[in-house]
Amino acid sequence: MADTVELFTSIGLSEQKAKETLKNGALSSTLRDAIVQAQNVLGTSGVDKTIGTLLYSMASRLKDTKRLEFLSINIAQRKISSELQLAAALEFLKSHPQDPISQSDFDEACGVGIVITPEQIEDAVESVIKKHKEQLLKERYRFNIGLLMGEARSALKWADGKVIKNEVDMQVLHLLGPKTEADLEKKPKPQKAKVAENDVKNQEMSVNGDVGFGETKSLMEQLRGEALKFHKPGENFTTEGYVVTPNTMNLLKKHLEFTGGQIRTRFPPEPNGILHIGHAKAINFNFGYAKANNGICFLRYDDTNPEKEEEKYFTAIKDMVEWLGYTPYDVTHASDHFQKLYDLAVDLIRRGHAYVCHQKGEELKGHNVPPSPWRDRPIEESLVLFERMKKGLFAEGEATLRMKMVMEDGKMDPVAYRIKYTPHHRTGDEWCIYPTYDYTHCLCDSIENITHSLCTKEFQARRSSYYWLCNALDLYCPVQWEYGRLNLTYTVVSKRKIIKLVETGVVRDWDDPRLFTLTALRRRGFPPEAINNFCARVGVTVSQTTTEPHLLEACVRDVLNESAPRAMAVLEPLKVTITNLPENAKSDVRVPDFPANEAKGSHTVPFTRTIFIEQSDFREVMEKGYKRLTPEQPVGLRHAGYVISVQKIIKVRLGDSEGKVAELEVTCCSSETAEKPKAFIHWVSKPLACEVRLYEKLFLHKHPEDPSEVPNGFLSDINPHSLEVIRNALVDTSVKTAKVFDKFQFERVGYFSLDPDSTANKLIFNRTVTLKEDPGKI
Numbered sequence: 001m002a003d004t005v006e007l008f009t010s011i012g013l014s015e016q017k018a019k020e021t022l023k024n025g026a027l028s029s030t031l032r033d034a035i036v037q038a039q040n041v042l043g044t045s046g047v048d049k050t051i052g053t054l055l056y057s058m059a060s061r062l063k064d065t066k067r068l069e070f071l072s073i074n075i076a077q078r079k080i081s082s083e084l085q086l087a088a089a090l091e092f093l094k095s096h097p098q099d100p101i102s103q104s105d106f107d108e109a110c111g112v113g114i115v116i117t118p119e120q121i122e123d124a125v126e127s128v129i130k131k132h133k134e135q136l137l138k139e140r141y142r143f144n145i146g147l148l149m150g151e152a153r154s155a156l157k158w159a160d161g162k163v164i165k166n167e168v169d170m171q172v173l174h175l176l177g178p179k180t181e182a183d184l185e186k187k188p189k190p191q192k193a194k195v196a197e198n199d200v201k202n203q204e205m206s207v208n209g210d211v212g213f214g215e216t217k218s219l220m221e222q223l224r225g226e227a228l229k230f231h232k233p234g235e236n237f238t239t240e241g242y243v244v245t246p247n248t249m250n251l252l253k254k255h256l257e258f259t260g261g262q263i264r265t266r267f268p269p270e271p272n273g274i275l276h277i278g279h280a281k282a283i284n285f286n287f288g289y290a291k292a293n294n295g296i297c298f299l300r301y302d303d304t305n306p307e308k309e310e311e312k313y314f315t316a317i318k319d320m321v322e323w324l325g326y327t328p329y330d331v332t333h334a335s336d337h338f339q340k341l342y343d344l345a346v347d348l349i350r351r352g353h354a355y356v357c358h359q360k361g362e363e364l365k366g367h368n369v370p371p372s373p374w375r376d377r378p379i380e381e382s383l384v385l386f387e388r389m390k391k392g393l394f395a396e397g398e399a400t401l402r403m404k405m406v407m408e409d410g411k412m413d414p415v416a417y418r419i420k421y422t423p424h425h426r427t428g429d430e431w432c433i434y435p436t437y438d439y440t441h442c443l444c445d446s447i448e449n450i451t452h453s454l455c456t457k458e459f460q461a462r463r464s465s466y467y468w469l470c471n472a473l474d475l476y477c478p479v480q481w482e483y484g485r486l487n488l489t490y491t492v493v494s495k496r497k498i499i500k501l502v503e504t505g506v507v508r509d510w511d512d513p514r515l516f517t518l519t520a521l522r523r524r525g526f527p528p529e530a531i532n533n534f535c536a537r538v539g540v541t542v543s544q545t546t547t548e549p550h551l552l553e554a555c556v557r558d559v560l561n562e563s564a565p566r567a568m569a570v571l572e573p574l575k576v577t578i579t580n581l582p583e584n585a586k587s588d589v590r591v592p593d594f595p596a597n598e599a600k601g602s603h604t605v606p607f608t609r610t611i612f613i614e615q616s617d618f619r620e621v622m623e624k625g626y627k628r629l630t631p632e633q634p635v636g637l638r639h640a641g642y643v644i645s646v647q648k649i650i651k652v653r654l655g656d657s658e659g660k661v662a663e664l665e666v667t668c669c670s671s672e673t674a675e676k677p678k679a680f681i682h683w684v685s686k687p688l689a690c691e692v693r694l695y696e697k698l699f700l701h702k703h704p705e706d707p708s709e710v711p712n713g714f715l716s717d718i719n720p721h722s723l724e725v726i727r728n729a730l731v732d733t734s735v736k737t738a739k740v741f742d743k744f745q746f747e748r749v750g751y752f753s754l755d756p757d758s759t760a761n762k763l764i765f766n767r768t769v770t771l772k773e774d775p776g777k778i
Contacts, residue, residue, distance in 0.1 A: 004028065007035060011052025017720050020504060021056075027716040030068065031059040037072035051075055053720070054086055060700060060716055067093050070101060079112040084158065111158035118163070122625060124155045125167045129175065140176050141183040148172070170625055178680075222540045231479055233261045233451045239479045243467045251476040255449055263295025264451045267321065267328075268441065271301045271425075272308035273495035274510040274517045275320045277531070277552070281486040284535040286454050287326035298448060299328035302441070303335050304434050306424040314425075320518040324528045334440050335426045337447055341435050342390070344443060344473055345401060345416060349382045353472045354416060356385035357402045369412060372402065386417075392432045394419055403439070405472075407465050414438045414465065442466040446475045453480040457544060486538055487546040489702040491516045492714055497705070506718055507698070513766050514698040514722050516549075524695065525743050525753025525768030526552075530559040549697070553769045560743060560751045560768065565593035568605065568638070568682045569731040569746040569765075571692055573612040575663040576683075579647060581609040591639045591734070603734040606686045607640055612730050617681045620649060620661060627679040629664075636671055636680035638747065643674040682747045687730035690763040693755065694724040735763065743768065 001022065008018035008031065022028050034055045038047050047055070054075045062068060071089060074080045080089050092109045093101075107113060128151045129136065136143050145168060152164050231239045234256040237248060267286040269275065275283075290297040299321055303309050321328065334341075348354040357372045382401075389399050401417040416439035423429050442465075445453045453466070460482045470477035492498065493516060501507045501515075510517050513524035521531065534555040538545055568591070588604040613629070622630045629635040634645040644666040651659035671677075697719055704714040735744060738754045744765075745751050752765040 004032060007032065011035060011047045011055060012049030013052070013056065013720060016505060017718075020506060020715070020718065023504060024712055024716045026712045027060060030062065030065055031056060033065075033068055034059050034072040034075075037069050038076035041073055041076035047076070050081070051078070054080065054083070056720060057083065057700065058086060058090070060710075060712070061090055062093075063711055064093065064097070067101075074106075074112075079107065080110060082158075082160070084161075085110045085112070114158045116156050116159040118624060121152075121156060121159055121163055121167050122171075124159075125152050125164065125171050128152050128155070129168075129171050133175070136172070136175065141179055145169075145172065167625060170627055173627070174678075218536055222536065230452060230481060233259060233263060236451075236477065236479045241463065241467070242479060243471050243477070245471050245474070247474055248477070251474075255476045259449050259451065262451075263290055263293045264298070264449055265290045265295065265454055266298040266300045266332075266445065266448065266450055268300045268302050268444075269317050270305070270308075271303055271310070271313040271317060272305060273313060273498070274316055274519050276493040276518065277488055277491075277516040277521070278486045278493055279320075280324065280518060280531050281483075281535045281538065282454075282456065283321055283324055283326060284532055285483060285540065287321070287324075287328075289452065289454065290329075291326070295451075296329035297326070298330050298332050298450075300332045300444060300448070301334065302437065303333050303425060304436065304440050306420060306422040306434065309425045311425065316519060320522075323518070323522060324532060332444075332448065333426060334435070334444055335424060337444055338427060338431055338435075340447060341440060341443060342433075344475075345435070345439070346383065346386065347473060348403065348416070348469075349379060349386060349401075351472065352379060353405070354382065354401055354403050356382045356389065357400050357413075358398065359400075361397055364415070372413060375404065375413065389417065389419060389433050390431075392421070396421060401433075403465075403469065403472075405465060405468050407438075407461060438462060438465060439469065442469050442478070442480075443473075443475070445478045446470050449476065450478045453478045455480060455482055456485045457482045458485070483540065484544045486535070487544065488516055488552070489546060489548055490697040490699050490704070491549070492699075492705055493517075494705075497714060500715065504715065506715070513693070513695050522741065523753075523755065524766050525560075525741070525751065526556050527559045527563065527743070530556040533558070550773050553773065556769050557751070557772070560745065562594075564743040564745045564751055565601070565603075565734075566591065566595065566747050567603075567732050567734050567744045568684055569690070569692070569729060569749055569752070570612050570614050570682070570684050570687070571726050571729045571749065572615040573684075573728070573730050574615045574618055574661065576611050576613055576644070577663065577665050578609050578611070578644065578668050579665050580667045583609060585609050589640050591732075605684070605732040605734060608685045611637070611683045611685045612687065613681055613683050615661075618646075618661070618664065628681055634674070634677050636677040637668075638680045638682050640683070641671050642668040643671050643677050644668045682749075684730045684732045687732055688736055688763060690729050690731045690765060692726040692729040692752070692765050692767065694726065694767045696722050696724075698722045729765075731763070731765070738763065745771075 004022055005015065005018045008021060009015055013021065021031060035047060035052075038051060038055060055072065058071055058075065062071065071080070071093070074089070075086075080086055088110045089106070092106055096105075125148070128148050131151075132143070132148065148168050149165060152168060153159065153161060156164065234252050236242055236252060237244050265286045267283055269279065287297045289295070299318060301314060301317070318328075318331065345354065355372070355374055355377055357374045359372055359374075363369070385399060386401055388394060389401070396419045399419065400415045402413040403416050404413060406412050407414060415436050417433045417435055419432060420434050421432050424431060424434075442453070459480070463480045463482075466480050467477055492501075498510060498515065498517070502509055507514060511519040511523045513520050518531075522528075531552070534552045537551065537555065538547055586606055586608045589607045590602050590604050592598040592602045594600040617635070618629045619626055620631070622632050626633075629644070629646065631646045631649070634643050636643050646664055646666050648665035649661055650663040650665065652662040653659040699714065699717045700719050701709045701717050703709045704717040710717045731746070735754075738744070740754050740756050740758065743751065743753045748771070750770045751768040753768050755764040755766050758764045
């Protein structure tokens, strides 16, 4: 095992990642064989990190391992040298299952040997910009830059997307100049013409998940629209599929007398895990529908499984509901009604609708289960046995109470009560029998006089049993309405799978910022308003929706652009000494908190003889198209009013190499007298040391739970670069009083939030999102 870990770390994997990979037998075997094949080609030169990353990516995605040697050799020979080429190679092999493989056809399909020069990229981008120049000059930075990117990439299929993006940004900046205040102003929304009331109603009823971002109605507008097609309180019987009994109208009358015709909903989570992004839609739908229509919403914990429930989950769920901006009308528990539910179960037996069964759990699983031999036992006998179950006279699994009904999915006689000798979080040892979801849910809705039981689409198969049970007990019956779940790509939200990620050390806990639990999103810095806006953009749909994370990130940027004050931070510092300033020179530089609206405030940062800039903002050798600092090219310092020029480069020797640039000596002059520089860069002076954590997608594939995409299971699909920790970043002093979860825009870097791990001695920032979507990301 130690040898294999050493082998994996030799190609660039961290020790932790190597050990995680080793836990997946199939993946580690494939990766080991790939490395050996590559080593046979490379000999003593060994496998470097670039080749190693491609081998790992190939091993985790290759389904047909008989092509492993062929692909490993092509990677080792650097014929396949990018993720883009690897994706093309895997697609080629998938579409050519027969041997032998034509190397020439393979090379052509994968762009082998094609070298895209910087000049080609520059010429292609220049051609695209020339084509759209008139519109660009007219619309300036409101122009869809993605169009330029797309056309340039079409012209240069095998070019690096990031390089194209940089070239587009530079040429657009050269054409338009820096953004003006007018460019930064929000584009005014077009005035809508007045429409008739009936037209408004029709628009509101046509809400769906495909609405464009610019056209999306607010969540409240959508939920008020939903009210037009939902039943009115007391008119439950008008709903398709609702079962009317001789006593229905009398029960509805009593219900209306109690509620006064008010809409009543509930959000009913199980307190055995942390809420995730899908629950955000459920929270918005339940609480939002009630709020939009002057109703009330309960937070009701479905605490019927004491084996998995913990106090931390009760607390976290309520915290997240309130964090999203909703206040429950009341917090209730299924356990509040345990005695009532038991009494109703006794009544159900007396009415001949339930019986005590002794079939084992494994006998009840699956479909087409044969009828229970105890289905027709006498009522009195079931009553006695159910009482014995309550008194603890049976072992776990020895007896259950089952309801005499067939569900829509063909499941026969679902279990209503089972035996569990586990103390309950709230009721202690009072009970040793606990009701199931199928029994509890609709009865709690009835007891709390819920008008609209809103649930996700998978519960549609339980709608008939919901109505059956209320009617079998002659109780008020609410109406169940289903809506589509919200799913995201590149993630898992299953409690069992998240626990697996925690137990294997892939993530730290339920609030690891790479997850899409609500606690994780809060820790990463996602504002609750952005999550609610995202739910509105997805729309109130009845169909299942699977959405890309970048749509959620776009909502986050929209909110943070307006709410996160600016600061300057340098992630990879390079020391710069301004030699024509005195040793003790110090001045204060005013930095606007929101450059687009300076009336919202500002802060000052020190400016001294010694500053720090990003290493990437300096190049020793001038390259075509590079706009920042070089020995031949000065650069402006943001907000400082100075332009600096390099006078001397100081290096630290590393063995026999020329050495690494450790410091620059520069001179400065006023930006008012100097020739206008091609770029302005950020900087820090007398900064605070901080740690910065950069996050990428946790999984390599869109659907890590899909065996056709990830045959070796979701644990084999972990992105080895999902977390990068920069321990010696620098940030300006404006953030020194920041509190946990405070959010900032680090200029030119991204949006960041202060992590709870921060101490008085060291601040730790999580990158929430980049300043704009990076099409080059995994």
